[in-house]
Amino acid sequence: MTTESQLTQAFILSGIPIAPFRELIHQAVINSWSHDELMFHVVMSPAFESAFPGIKRDDGSLKMDPATYRATVDTYTHTAYLLGYTPSAEMIGGWIGNDVSPQEVADRYSAANRIKESPEAFAALQKEWSAAGLGKISEAQVANALLGQAPKEFYDIWERVNLRTAAANAGTYLTHAEAARIQAVSPETLTESGTQATMADLANQLRTTMPLSRLYAQHGLTRSDLITLEFGGPGQADIRIRAEKALATAKAQSEPRATPYAGALTGAPRTVVAGSGGPQTA
Numbered sequence: 001m002t003t004e005s006q007l008t009q010a011f012i013l014s015g016i017p018i019a020p021f022r023e024l025i026h027q028a029v030i031n032s033w034s035h036d037e038l039m040f041h042v043v044m045s046p047a048f049e050s051a052f053p054g055i056k057r058d059d060g061s062l063k064m065d066p067a068t069y070r071a072t073v074d075t076y077t078h079t080a081y082l083l084g085y086t087p088s089a090e091m092i093g094g095w096i097g098n099d100v101s102p103q104e105v106a107d108r109y110s111a112a113n114r115i116k117e118s119p120e121a122f123a124a125l126q127k128e129w130s131a132a133g134l135g136k137i138s139e140a141q142v143a144n145a146l147l148g149q150a151p152k153e154f155y156d157i158w159e160r161v162n163l164r165t166a167a168a169n170a171g172t173y174l175t176h177a178e179a180a181r182i183q184a185v186s187p188e189t190l191t192e193s194g195t196q197a198t199m200a201d202l203a204n205q206l207r208t209t210m211p212l213s214r215l216y217a218q219h220g221l222t223r224s225d226l227i228t229l230e231f232g233g234p235g236q237a238d239i240r241i242r243a244e245k246a247l248a249t250a251k252a253q254s255e256p257r258a259t260p261y262a263g264a265l266t267g268a269p270r271t272v273v274a275g276s277g278g279p280q281t282a
Contacts (some may be wrong), residue, residue: 004029007038015067020047053093063096075102083109111158112146115139121161128161131176159183178227221246 007025011018013035018025021042028038040046050053052069055062064072076092079102087095095105114121122139129137134157145154160179167174174182225239 002212007035010035014065015070016042016048017051021045053090054095054097055093056097069096072096072102076105079106082112082185085109085112107156108146112143115142115146124161125158126167128157128164128176132157156183162227178224182227 002024007028008018011021011025015019024038024041025039027033029255031039033227052066055064055066057063063069073089073092073096076087076095080087083106094100115125116139123143125142126137126241129135132153133280144150160176163182163241164174167179218241221242225235226243228235228239
């Protein structure tokens, strides 16, 4: 096998397409480049960036090797196909370049479908958009943005819609400001299912522990404190101490107290001791 054939075979195994780099392979043979020298010229060429959009970091280093890149593209493509979309190579390159995970892509496509199919979802997004002081947005703009063509601010707002919706479904209603604060301190917890489960647990604790008025008045805890307790934020440790104290106090107050006639309530036999003035348990 000739040197040129060996280099061509190496390209095939590495996941790099041959056609754009045949001339560079030929130059490598003529100039006796090492494999590393050849790869340096390949990676620095405009053809490489065209073949692998988004693969380079800002400093020029590679986020992944070409074979991994191809596998990642296949994952994005399959994810989109299952949800009814066919993203372009440029769009996928943008996702890779911006470190958008396949799961996030799936979430965006699912959101796009939901908005197209549900007037209620679109209305909720419009309301949150307006609350953020951004005016009105059209359905077409929403669909395009959810497919990856919008600034980060848009996705933050859509995430906030899901957060408030999940909370409402669990019986806990968040204001725009409360949702924004949760989003800022605990972005890793904001999956829709996870948020709803957390909110449901919070709402259940509030309903079953004590009336909110007593929680606020007797223990100095506020609604905002309880949200911080669940999702994090400044002062969480101090709030946790006060909340645990409140729960312990509530539990102690709810426990039945022992009485001198406890035996009578349990059916234990009684005897009367002379001069005692009252019944005694045997």
